[in-house]
Amino acid sequence: MTRMGTVVLDFDSTLVPCESLELALARTPGVDAADLRLVDDLTRRAMDGELPFDESLAAILAIASPTRASLAALGEELARDLTDGASDVVTWLHATGHDAWIVSGAFREVLLPPARALGIDAARTCGVSGRWSADGELLGLVCDGFEHSKVGGVRAAALRWSRPVVGVGDGATDLALREAGLVDEFVAYCEHVRREPVAGAPRAIAAQSMGALWHVLEDLLA
Ligand SMILES: [Mg+2]
Numbered sequence: 001m002t003r004m005g006t007v008v009l010d011f012d013s014t015l016v017p018c019e020s021l022e023l024a025l026a027r028t029p030g031v032d033a034a035d036l037r038l039v040d041d042l043t044r045r046a047m048d049g050e051l052p053f054d055e056s057l058a059a060i061l062a063i064a065s066p067t068r069a070s071l072a073a074l075g076e077e078l079a080r081d082l083t084d085g086a087s088d089v090v091t092w093l094h095a096t097g098h099d100a101w102i103v104s105g106a107f108r109e110v111l112l113p114p115a116r117a118l119g120i121d122a123a124r125t126c127g128v129s130g131r132w133s134a135d136g137e138l139l140g141l142v143c144d145g146f147e148h149s150k151v152g153g154v155r156a157a158a159l160r161w162s163r164p165v166v167g168v169g170d171g172a173t174d175l176a177l178r179e180a181g182l183v184d185e186f187v188a189y190c191e192h193v194r195r196e197p198v199a200g201a202p203r204a205i206a207a208q209s210m211g212a213l214w215h216v217l218e219d220l221l222a
Contacts, residue, residue: 004097005221006161008154008183010169011104011111011127013192015086015118016078019043020110024066024074031064038063046105049172049197053105054148057128061138068136071109079113083191085210090118092214098221099162102126103154105146105173126154149173151180158182166220168213170194175201185220187213 012019022039025031039060046056093100100120104111104127115125129142146153150173158165167174167183170190175198178186188199188206199206207213 004099004162005164005166006099006101007093007217007221008101008103008161008165008167008177009090010167010171010174010189011102011106011114013047013170014168014174014189015083015102015114016081017083017192018078020071020074020078020106021060021066024070024107024110025060025064027070027074028064028066035063046173047171047193047198048195049175052149053173057105057141057147061141065138066107067138068109068130068132071107072113075110075113078110079117082114082117083210085214087118089210089214089217090120093217094119096221100124101157101161103150103167103177104128105150105171126157128153149176151176151182154182155180164220166217168207170198172198174198175204178203187216189213 009015025039026036042056042059045051046053090100101124102111102115102120106127108127108129111125111127128146131139131142133139141147165183166185167177168187168189170193175186177183186204188204190199190206190208205216207216
């Protein structure tokens with residue numbers, strides 16, 4: 001008999017091939033190549049677990065801030081550039097009675113169009129929320145836990161997840177959900193980037209493609 005479980009999907013470098021904030025800042029006027037190298041390094045260190053997520057995000061936003069409009073436009077673009085097979089996996093999860101959530105360190109403006117394309121509703125799409133001026137300039141971050149970590153942001157929502165809960169992602173922030181006991185199993189998603197501290201963690205199951213992830217989920221949720 002199939003158990004009705006929950007799959008918690010990372011976004012950047014999992015559901016899409018890129019890091020969305022890096023891409024948004026690469027298109028921001030006044031951001032140069034040196035800035036982008038810094039942003040890339042801060043992102044990598046956070047995802048490898050060398051630097052807390054909140055410190056990385058704060059340091060990145062001190063270099064440059066995306067506008068609300070640029071994030072929304074990027075979200076529409078990424079809705080058409082999902083990882084091959086991602087949509088099939090989510091469709092299969094829903095058809096077999098499982099729940100799919102997106103839990104991301106990206107801005108919600110970026111997440112919502114791809115979530116809609118995947119058939120994941122906004123209430124199951126969790127990420128960083130900005131405080132915006134009337135003309136869409138970033139004033140700061142909403143203090144709802146996500147500005148610190150995925151664990152902090154999703155702890156309350158996780159009480160509603162039906163078990164087993166499987167977390168999927170490429171980064172240390174994803175692995176941390178299992179370490180906090182919020183997910184039962186962890187799949188390291190390695191198609192776009194393989195981070196050794198994550199993929200090589202004890203009991204992490206590596207998946208190299210959405211097809212491979214599908215097979216892993218069939219086993220874990222059977
Ligand atoms: Mg990621």
